[in-house]
Amino acid sequence: MIILGIDPAIRTTGYGVIDAGPGGKFSVIDCGVIANSQKLPHSQCVRRLHLGICELVNTFHPDCAVLEEPFVGKNAGTAIILGMARGAILAALSINEIPAFAYAPTVAKRAAVGRGSATKEQIAVMISAELGIETDQIPLDSTDALALAMCHASRVLRSGAVPGREL
Amino acid sequence: MIILGIDPAIRTTGYGVIDAGPGGKFSVIDCGVIANSQKLPHSQCVRRLHLGICELVNTFHPDCAVLEEPFVGKNAGTAIILGMARGAILAALSINEIPAFAYAPTVAKRAAVGRGSATKEQIAVMISAELGIETDQIPLDSTDALALAMCHASRVLRSGAVPGREL
Numbered sequence: 236m237i238i239l240g241i242d243p244a245i246r247t248t249g250y251g252v253i254d255a256g257p258g259g260k261f262s263v264i265d266c267g268v269i270a271n272s273q274k275l276p277h278s279q280c281v282r283r284l285h286l287g288i289c290e291l292v293n294t295f296h297p298d299c300a301v302l303e304e305p306f307v308g309k310n311a312g313t314a315i316i317l318g319m320a321r322g323a324i325l326a327a328l329s330i331n332e333i334p335a336f337a338y339a340p341t342v343a344k345r346a347a348v349g350r351g352s353a354t355k356e357q358i359a360v361m362i363s364a365e366l367g368i369e370t371d372q373i374p375l376d377s378t379d380a381l382a383l384a385m386c387h388a389s390r391v392l393r394s395g396a397v398p399g400r401e402l
Numbered sequence: 403m404i405i406l407g408i409d410p411a412i413r414t415t416g417y418g419v420i421d422a423g424p425g426g427k428f429s430v431i432d433c434g435v436i437a438n439s440q441k442l443p444h445s446q447c448v449r450r451l452h453l454g455i456c457e458l459v460n461t462f463h464p465d466c467a468v469l470e471e472p473f474v475g476k477n478a479g480t481a482i483i484l485g486m487a488r489g490a491i492l493a494a495l496s497i498n499e500i501p502a503f504a505y506a507p508t509v510a511k512r513a514a515v516g517r518g519s520a521t522k523e524q525i526a527v528m529i530s531a532e533l534g535i536e537t538d539q540i541p542l543d544s545t546d547a548l549a550l551a552m553c554h555a556s557r558v559l560r561s562g563a564v565p566g567r568e569l
Contacts, residue, residue, distance in 0.1 A: 276568065278568075279496060281496060284493070286497065290542070305482050307479045308478055310478060311475055313478075314479075315472050315482070318485020319485045321488030322487060322491075325449075325486065326489075326490040329448060330452065330453065352443045393507045
């Protein structure tokens, strides 16, 4: 099963594509970041996020995608901008008929590395062995996306476990 | 100049396409609503919004689009969902290279009908004559979108006036 993990944000969207085998063995196919410079207007940011996800889908043909459940803070202005990134990404997935699930960041980290409060650096170290990749080949902004993909894989492969909320 | 006005929301996105002639004469080409049932998951809502806007662009070839500047309330959860609608719509415009501008609802209504606090029903009555369309042919949820398009048209055609914020 190919799973595309996505950690959405308007300027830096992390992604990780993993292959979860039936024996519970996971490996990284690709991981990286869709980066938008601070100078880019929002219209160009959402364009790049949308086309970037379409490109990943067309390249890796994931069976499903996993997004971070948004952290709902108190700032509605920030929330609208985060929502724009999610909307552009979710439209790309939905148009390509990729089902999308969501997990809270703490749930994903706990499932992937055992600790909901792990830092990006800790996640990179902890998942590198399991995913068969050197730590320095994991961009820090893609660690949460990889943790999301691993979390979903372990939920789906573990019989009886409940997968995350379908978007 | 063909202008596509859009009033984005996850369940009911109003739109209006107007033709603004050089003599300051406006006419409606189309107006309506992209409606998503309450039962539809968000992934399907953003898909329908994105594809709906692409369809309008391919049909009417607008020179530009005009969106409502989002009302930033206190509820960050609601703001994320509104942002998702905007992101899916803005990605559709940007991929099709349609420049997008934004005006606050009160600014748009004041420019179109003289009063920033006008209701949908009042806008429908007030713009019907100017746009050459019967009131009952204007869906109420498209009135704000038509007002946005008229506002932008009058700003652009009136020399020296400043157009809205480009997205």
